[in-house]
Amino acid sequence: MSRNWLERPIEGVLLDITGVLYESGTGNGTAIPGSVEAFKRLKASGIPVRLVTNETCATRSAIVNKLRSHGFELVDSDICNPAPVVVSILKERGLRPHLLVSPEIECEFVELEKDNPTCVVLGDADEEFSFQNMNLVLRTLLAMKEPLLFSLGKGRYYKHKGQIQLDVGAYAAALEFACGINAEVVGKPSPHYFGAVLQALGVTASEAVMVGDDIVSDVGGAQACGIRGVLVRTGKYTPNDENHPTVKPDFIADTLEEVVNLILKTRK
Known part of the structure; x- marks a missing residue:
């Protein structure tokens, strides 16, 4: 693992929701510190972004309303769910x-x-x-x-x-x-599902990066499709994930904010 994942241009970003943007908890959960502003900056940069989730407890509209309540600015078409x-x-x-x-x-x-x-x-x-x-x-x-x-x-x-x-x-x-x-x-880690998201973004696998807290479905699933996989130390992440026997993230970050900062530095 190194910062070599930034050597190729990033033209599309796939983000998991729970564990990356916000933590599920009592009530409506809580936004992960720095994630609201990081998401806003990423969207403002012009890089196409999709929220790729296996969430099947709510419709897209309900997911959007929940995220908006935490301060995230998005619309239904930003969400890809199964x-x-x-x-x-x-x-x-x-x-x-x-x-x-x-x-x-x-x-x-x-x-x-x-x-x-x-x-x-x-x-x-x-x-x-x-x-x-x-x-x-x-x-x-x-x-x-x-x-x-x-x-x-x-x-x-x-x-x-x-x-x-x-x-x-x-x-x-x-x-x-x-x-x-x-x-x-139908959903992560299905190659068909990742392919549909890439098509929606209008980018190739080599141009995209997936950011998630699930070492297998998010990171491993993306890498199997040729997408760079970044693991964040939030959500359901555990230290054991960093020594997974088969999945080796392209990068491990503390938060989404760190990932976005690194991506946007390459755009300057």
């Missing part, structure tokens, strides 16, 4: 989903038929990940001639209200094992 993407996929393939997602995003799926499901969509269902609901998903998959599971992201765990808790990837892995299938991931 729910609208998977809805497009289901429409294209004529699939009928059984949903195990947060009630907050069920409105995203209203246009889809759900009787006699031909697939399962698994999102961050939080308290809905009950024994009963997981078993219903299992039975639904096993009743299909060709079980098809979509996982909105594949993170192992995340930090919520100051505590680490299981992410959707852990539940998807249980269903993969039980059914003998592989989930189709």
Whole structure:
């Protein structure tokens, strides 16, 4: 790891939200010190920016409203999250989903038929990940001639209200094992998902950098697509992440503010 990641021009920036811009906590959480001004400066620089999140507990509008309440200036189109993407996929393939997602995003799926499901969509269902609901998903998959599971992201765990808790990837892995299938991931670290974000930014992988607090989904996922991956020591970061056996960040920064300062110095 070195500052060699700055040698190639950076023409697009992908940012995780929770753990990079703000910390989830009681109430509405708290903005990470320096992140509001850093985000504002980055946007003002003219470098295209997208907030790339596996957040599936809220719609894009709700995410934007929450960030605005912390002082961030953004619009819905700044957000890339999995729910609208998977809805497009289901429409294209004529699939009928059984949903195990947060009630907050069920409105995203209203246009889809759900009787006699031909697939399962698994999102961050939080308290809905009950024994009963997981078993219903299992039975639904096993009743299909060709079980098809979509996982909105594949993170192992995340930090919520100051505590680490299981992410959707852990539940998807249980269903993969039980059914003998592989989930189709829509969200980080899926190469298809990163590719869609690059397309939205209008840049190539070699021109972009991803900043996140998840060593595997954020940093490793981006690097697998040829995007530079920067790890920040905020959010769910732990010191062990710096010695990950397979993922080696291009750079490790204390905060987003440090990353933005370094990027903007190269633009002068």
